[in-house]
Amino acid sequence: MDQKPVTFCSVFKKYRTSRRSIKGYLLLTLAFLAFSFVTVYLNTTEFSLIGAVILVFVIFPIIVVFTEYTALIESGAPAPRNSRAYFDLYKNTYRSGRLRHIFSLRTVLFFLLYLFCAMFVAIIAMMLFIFFFDKELYEQMYNLILQFEGVATPDAMNSLVFQFETLLEPYLIPQILVYNLIMMLGLIFIVVKGVFNIYLSIFIEHRPTTRFLVLRNTFINDKETKDRLRRVQLSLILIVFALYILFNVGGYFLLRLINPNGALFLQSELFGLITLSICLPFVTRFTFYLYHSLMESKRVQILRFAIFELREIIKNPSLPEQTKAYITQILKMREQEYTALSAIETENKVVETELVAEAETKEPKREIDSEN
Known part of the structure; x- marks a missing residue:
């Protein structure tokens, strides 16, 4: 069976033609926004470890719940009518093992490696900018580096470090903004990819012992499907990231004009989190139609696989x-x-x-x- 073209525009047309109400997503959106802001606030205090715990054990499961909820609603099922149903969905994120599509050891290692490489590139880019466009600062930095070689006492070392930090102070704010954007780009990538993998594990019946890698290699391993999936996901990531940049960085400079003495980074981060909270239901719903668009031509293959798996379960x-x-x-x-x-x-x-x-x-x- 010939595959229909699957592009961002074709999937977006299906998304627009859906008549599902977005009111049902309001409760989960507010929960995601509230816990995300608490996490960001805690990261600015000495309780940053608590923020990391909330991120792993509350926010990531909420994203999984959001995805499972979208699968129910967009498939035509009625929305849960009480808080107990939402709590059952939350517990199911651990029972089903779908949380690993968002948070796993492999994901953490990949994210840390990405952060290290991206921030290293950002530092190199900043140093090149200073070298070519701020010669005076570069010469002062070079002289300080030469002084480090003759330092013999800890106090003298601390004094030189303080002078070095003072020299780079004009670049501190752009550096913080860039580091925040780098981290957020990695998180958006993990979420967009994870949401699709969750749908793959939901809509294809399989034994609990069947590894997800088997599902992915069976249905997403051919070059044409992988290329289509990557192109659409890349477009989705860039759109969400561009909106985040607009409201986070733009919000920072706007707030700086209005109230320069305020908690600018925290307030601008709230703007960014509101943007991500609005984008989350769009991402889960859009990926729902992306999944079905990609898998439409593989329906016979999926049924053949599901029939075999269901027969094995019954045994x-x-x-x-x-x-x-x-x-x-x-x-x-x-x-x-x-x-x-x-x-x-x-x-x-x-x-x-x-x-x-x-x-x-x-x-x-x-x-x-x-x-x-």
Whole structure:
């Protein structure tokens, strides 16, 4: 089956045609904004470790809940009517293991490596800027570096370090803003990629023992699908990041004009968090339609995989009878859908073969007519 073109614009058209109300996302959006701001505030105090704990054990699970909630609502299911349902979704993030798509040891190592490399590049860029455009400061820095070689006492070393920091003070604010943007770009990348992986684990039935890597290698491993997915995800990341830059950096300079003595970084970060909170339901809903657009042509393959996995689940002798009956019902539905789609696919192939044969028989006739 030929794949339909999957681009950012084609997915966005599907997103726009959906008639789902965004009011149902308000509670989770406010929860995400509140905990995110608490985390940012704690990071500016001596309780930054508590902020890191909130990030890992509250904010990341909220993103997973947001994704699972979007899968329910956009699939046509009714919205939860009480707080207990939201709490059950939160607990399910640990039971299902889907939290690892947002936060895992591999993700942490990747993020730390990214931060190290990106900040190193940012420092080099700042030094090159000073070298080419601020010669006076560069010469002063060079003289201080030479003085470091002759330092013999800790007090003299501290004095030179203080002088060095004083020289770089005009570049301190841009440096903080750049470091914050670097960190936020990495987090946006992790969330956008993680949301798609969560959908992949939700919509393809599989055994609890089946590793996610098997799902990804089975359905996303071909070059064409990976290229389409990366292009659309890159566009989504850049759009969200551009909006964050606009409101975070723009908010900082605006607040600096209004009240230069205020808590500028904290207030501008609030602007950025409000932007991310508004973007989060857009990201989860957009990725929902991105997933279905990419997987539409793989539906027969997905059903074949799901049928095999469901049959293996039913073979488990320790499975409760009620659960076994429910899974058996799902299996029958998938088998019926697979039979119907296979018949349509076979019929389409027959039609395509007939059209090709007809075109081949017409071609010699055209050559004979042209010779006559």
